[in-house]
Amino acid sequence: MDESSLRVLVPRVLAVLVRRGADFAAAEDAVQDALVEALRTWPDTPPRDPAGWLVTVAWRRFLDATRSADARRRREELLEAEPQPGTTSAVDDSLQLYFLCAHPSLSPSSAVALTLRAVGGLTTRQIARAYLVPEATMAQRISRAKRAVAGARFDAPGDVATVLRVLYLVFNEGYSGDVDLAAEAIRLTRQLASVVDHPEVAGLLALMLLHHARRPARTAADGSLVPLAEQDRQRWDTGLIAEGVTILQTALSRDRLGQYQTQAAIAALHADAPTAAETDWVQIVQWYDELLRLTDSPVVRLNRAVALGEADGPRAGLAELAALDPGLPRYTAVAAHLHERDGDTARAARLYAEAAAQAHDAAERDHLTRQAARLNSR
Template sequence: MDEGLLRELIPAVTGVLVRRGADFATAEDAVQEALLRALATWPNDPPRDAKGWLITAAWRKFLDATRAQSSRSARELLVAAEPLPGPTDDAADTLQLYFMCAHPSLTPSSAVALTLRAVGGLTTRQIAEAYLVPEATMAQRISRAKRTVSGVRFDDLGDIATVVRVLYLVFNEGYSGEIDLAEEAIRLTRQVRSITDHEETSGLLALMLLHHARREARTTPDGTLVPLARQDRTLWDTAMIAEGVAILQSALDKDQVGEFQVQAAIAALHADAQTFEETDWVQIVEWYDELVRLTDNPVVRLNRAVAVGEADGALTGLAALEQVDPEVPRYRAVEAYLRERAGDVAAAARLYAAAARAATNLAERDHLTREAARLNSSALRERGF
């Protein structure tokens, strides 16, 4: 059984139930139950019409859940069960479901969780494992999210930008538990791109592919972080890079540049370089200037300072860093890197150690600690110890 194909059908099936009169929360629960039943029965008894089977099973689950209502409500449900006039638009239903799961009234974490469950077809347990929280905690988060959007009309016009932002958050979670959220985000973004004509959706997909292509080189087998300058570029997925670049180019050709297209352009320049030294840092700085114009994000300014340091020298990079708030995460790590490049090894070692103490990610903390130890050892050797 193709579980991926099964999950591709989830948004359209949920859309059919909602258009038949089911409320979103109950429809989503019913579709989840139908999905679990399909996973249990299809390997031995696959249906001829997968989507029709899921709609029928989910609708029956929905009816079961509403039988306690008044007889009048029950009669209305039976009428709603009659075939809808004309063909349904799966693409429109799927897109509206994305809009609902990324509704502005939801917190980012709730929107991500609801998207993974209602659109991605993941179970609450899988989502909880991916986010390293108890299943009961994730169940409460999803229930609150469904209550929050329960009054939203399914056919209200949505904002694709909110959907793209939620998918970006999913991708940034990476891998944890049995579900690879980076790959799930790529799958969902492909789906959105297939039913919309939106440059930033293409930009996000290109960005995801270009970053994901370097995944195998980012860590050693024991989980140690490998900085970009030291990565084995033969481990990069060249086919994925080529796809990402092609998607990016098609988006840029429309001359509607957005922040995800710009981020993808920066990633493409990194991917294009055969070695770290061959990176076109001047062009990367130009793209960062555009990204600052679009977002004025302090993290963007921080990353721009690194690029300026590579393009124009460490001292110029440090001058650019002075324009960034020192409280921005990873500020000390960036200053340490630039101080080392400028030849101030003692200051760089102190800054790496301070950055390690402030790091919230264990792998990053270990990496920064090793960088501080490397510089301290080098200093001792120079003094004859």
């Protein structure tokens, strides 16, 4: 069994230890020790029941780590009363661990880090590299998150919406370092979809697949960003698109529309267009109307202004934009795009330069700077 297959077992093993009465932080440490031991010994003598082996070893490591007589007696009682690993529900274990890592007491960044560590099975070093922060910084963040959920129990239904928000945050981090967070988010969402029959879980998975399908075409050979309208659609992954559309259609057929299904429907319309010119912008605007009804988000209104500018002309988009807060992220870049389409290239060049100065991402800043230079060169 390779490392990636081993990581799939982490949620179940960790949840068993917590349900037995182990403190979350101590249980997580014990599971990590068991994983290291598995990687060391399994290539020579793989067990018949990998999950049971990990539970046994992790539980022993936990018992060895705490020596007080009262605690030992309590744990021995729990151990005697606990069913064997094979009799527990892997579905319940995995699901409860998702809920625990998305606990409302955690900040979004802490929930993401704890999910990657406890559910994803990534090491602290891998997570730190993915987020481009020192390992010590990430270790502190994860330790604080563990302490925050230490007293949480598996005795109440979790909030699926919170779990989905955490997975969506993981996906949006994309790729950096030696861990592909977009691919990791898809793996975790697939796992969640296998244990939760909910159309919004399916909607998020479809959304991730449809966006991920365009990834090969998003950057040029020199690493610069390629806007959607200019991407080589032959480089899109048609297999992922087909899978995403199928999952989305099944979710939509249940008539329980949510924001992730709606976003996935917009992504599917982009993926379905053979060329940028053939994009069904009218239907995209209609889906944005649905998304606004569900979320009333200023960012959605900004994206709707772009879509309206494509469907009804740039002046319609600018009129929509005028009603929004100029302080919104990407507001200036959207204004530049719409003014360029309206023929006001001088104003568009100035706005592209302003947007570049506001950008936090280096690739986006370089792209906007090139847009300004392109118009100024005319």
